Amino acid sequence: MIALLTRDLRLALRAGGGFGLGLAFFLILTVLVPFSVGPQSALLAVIAPGVLWLGALLACLLSLDRLLALDWEDGTLDLLATAPLPLESVVTIKALAHWLTTGLPLVLVAPVLGILLNLPTPGYVWLVVSLLVGTPALSVIGTFGAALTVGLKRGGLLLSLLVLPMYVPTLIFGAEVARRGAEGMATSTPLLLLAGITAAVIALLPFASAAVLRVNLR
Numbered sequence: 001m002i003a004l005l006t007r008d009l010r011l012a013l014r015a016g017g018g019f020g021l022g023l024a025f026f027l028i029l030t031v032l033v034p035f036s037v038g039p040q041s042a043l044l045a046v047i048a049p050g051v052l053w054l055g056a057l058l059a060c061l062l063s064l065d066r067l068l069a070l071d072w073e074d075g076t077l078d079l080l081a082t083a084p085l086p087l088e089s090v091v092t093i094k095a096l097a098h099w100l101t102t103g104l105p106l107v108l109v110a111p112v113l114g115i116l117l118n119l120p121t122p123g124y125v126w127l128v129v130s131l132l133v134g135t136p137a138l139s140v141i142g143t144f145g146a147a148l149t150v151g152l153k154r155g156g157l158l159l160s161l162l163v164l165p166m167y168v169p170t171l172i173f174g175a176e177v178a179r180r181g182a183e184g185m186a187t188s189t190p191l192l193l194l195a196g197i198t199a200a201v202i203a204l205l206p207f208a209s210a211a212v213l214r215v216n217l218r
Contacts, residue, residue, distance in 0.1 A: 008093065021063060023105055026055045029051070029059075030113040044117045047117070048117035048118060048120075051117060052127060053134075056103075059106055064142040068094065069150065086210070087210040088206045089206075091206045098143065099138075103138060110127055120182040125181065126177055126178050126181025130181075133177075133191065134174035134194050137170050137198040137201045140202055143206075144212070145163035145166075147209040147212040148162055150216055173191075173193045174194055
C-alpha cells in the first residue's frame with residue numbers, strides 16, 4: 001500500500017495536473033473576485049468563506065479526470081484489480097494521494113489567500129479546520145466519480161456533472177463553519193455535520209467505487 005501511495009504521489013507531481021494546476025486555479029479565482037466585486041472590504045469579508053470554499057472545491061475537481069485515467073490507459077488498473085491488495089484499498093489509496101497532492105496544499109494556502117478577500121481574523125482558524133475536515137470527502141467522492149467514468153473518452157464533463165451534486169452538502173456545511181467562525185458564532189453544529197459527511201463518505205464510497213471498477217473492468 002505504501003508503494004502504491006508513493007507511486008501515485010510521484011505520478012501526480014510529475015504530471016502537474018493536481019498540485020500545480022489546483023493551486024494556480026485557486027489563486028486566480030481568489031485574485032479575480034476582488035476585481036469583480038470592487039473595493040468593498042465589508043462585502044469581501046462577508047463572501048470570503050464561501051468564495052474560498054468554492055475555489056477549493058473547483059480546484060479539487062480539476063484533476064479528477066486523471067485520477068484513474070492514466071492507470072486505465074496503460075493497463076495498470078487491470079493489474080491492480082488482480083493483485084492481492086483489495087480493490088477497495090486501491091481506491092482508498094488513490095483518494096488519499098489525490099488529497100495529499102490537491103486538497104492538503106489548498107488547506108495550507110487558503111489562509112494566505114484569505115488576506116486578499118479581507119477574511120476576518122477569527123475566521124482563519126475555522127477556515128483551515130473546515131477544509132481539513134471537508135476536503136477528504138471531496139477526494140473520496142471524486143474517486144467514485146472517476147470510477148464511474150473510467151474508460152470513457154472525454155468523460156471530464158460527465159464526471160463534473162456526476163460529482164458536483166454530491167459535493168453540495170460538503171460545500172454548504174464547510175462554508176457555514178468558516179462563516180460562523182469568522183462572525184464569532186458557534187460552529188459545533190455545522191462542523192459535526194461536516195465531519196459526519198466525511199466519515200460516511202470514507203466508510204462507504206470506497207466499496208461503491210471498487211464495485212463500479214469491477215463492472216467497468218469486465
